[in-house]
Amino acid sequence: MTGGSLLASTLDLLAIDPPGWGAVLLLGLWHSVLIAAGAFALGLAIGILGAYGKLYGGPVAKDLLAVYTTVVRAVPELILILILYFAVTDLVNQVLLAMGREKMQISGIAAGIIVLGVVQGAYATEVLRGAILGVPAxxxxxxxxxxxxxxxxxxxxxxxxMLSLALPGLANLWLIATKDTALLAVVGFAELTQATRQAASTTKAFFTFYAAAGVLYLALSILSTLVFAWLERRARRGQRPVQG
Structure with a gap:
């Protein structure tokens, strides 16, 4: 196969219109961004409450938050996803059935946001706690x-x-959230990694589609880095620059 025909075949596979798989990959990317944004927002809300609870809460609240952040940060994200997605959902449904109610039906997007949000919350708690401690007393x-x-x-x-102090850590958490959405492929959710796997297994063009997925993740990371850099510059307006 010549270089021109190889390029044409690759473009055909990545075309937006069928039989190309471009639309499927872009939809998977949109699902990944949607889940990452929801999980990041949920984790940020949990992190704010957790940080203030760890610093100013009572002994019981501090102990519970310490257990939460320690367990979540110690257990691999994949194990937590499996536990929260399957075990916790099954436990809730068993309780609902025992109460004479119907099983709870959660959409894949909502489940992904909740699962990754709980994971993000533990890390956000420590990031924001450190930022609060950095505020001049x-x-x-x-x-x-x-x-x-x-x-x-x-x-x-x-x-x-605290915002200017927390933004570098929060930027890292956002990038982690975008990559952790790939772990949801193990539960069959159609995010970018799952869509890529489907396209590659159907066409047998594994290199083409996994390379395309890598480019999409890289583009998302670069764009996110630029956005957070702009936010950090705005948050530091009026502050004295740090001397090197």
Whole structure:
């Protein structure tokens, strides 16, 4: 096969219109981005609550959060996905049946968001806790001396100041979330990796489709890096630059 015919065959396989598989890959990429965005948002919400709980919560809350972050960070993500996707869902359905109710039906996207969100939450808790500890204590004490309530203190002082410290770690968590969506292929969800596997096994063009998937993941990572770099520059506006 000549170079021209090989290129033409590859373009035909990656075409958007059938019999090309381009639309299938792009749909899988969209599902991956959708799950990663939902999981990142859920993990960020869990992380904010977890960070404040670890720093300012009672002894019971601190112990529970310590167990949560330790277990999630110690167990591989694939094992956690299998446990949460199958075991926890089955346990909830058994409880519902015992109560005389119907089984719970969760869509693949919702299940992926919840599972990866729980994993993201443990890491986000530690990232945000470290960022909160990095906020100058003098500014927090000054706000308290002015009689600022805790919620207003968090909204106007702690959260804005910690954002620039937390963004590099949160950017890494977002990139991890985009790659962890590939693990959902083991439960049969049609994200990018599963779509790539389907296309490759059907056409036997394994190199073509796995290379295409790698390019799509790389493009997503580069775009994400640029977005987070822009957000970090905006968050650091007005701050004194760090001297090298």
């Amino acid at each position: 003098g500014q927090i004490e000054a706000a308290r001396a002015m009689g600022m309530p805790p919620t207003l203190l968090a909204r106007r002082v702690t959260l804005p100041l």
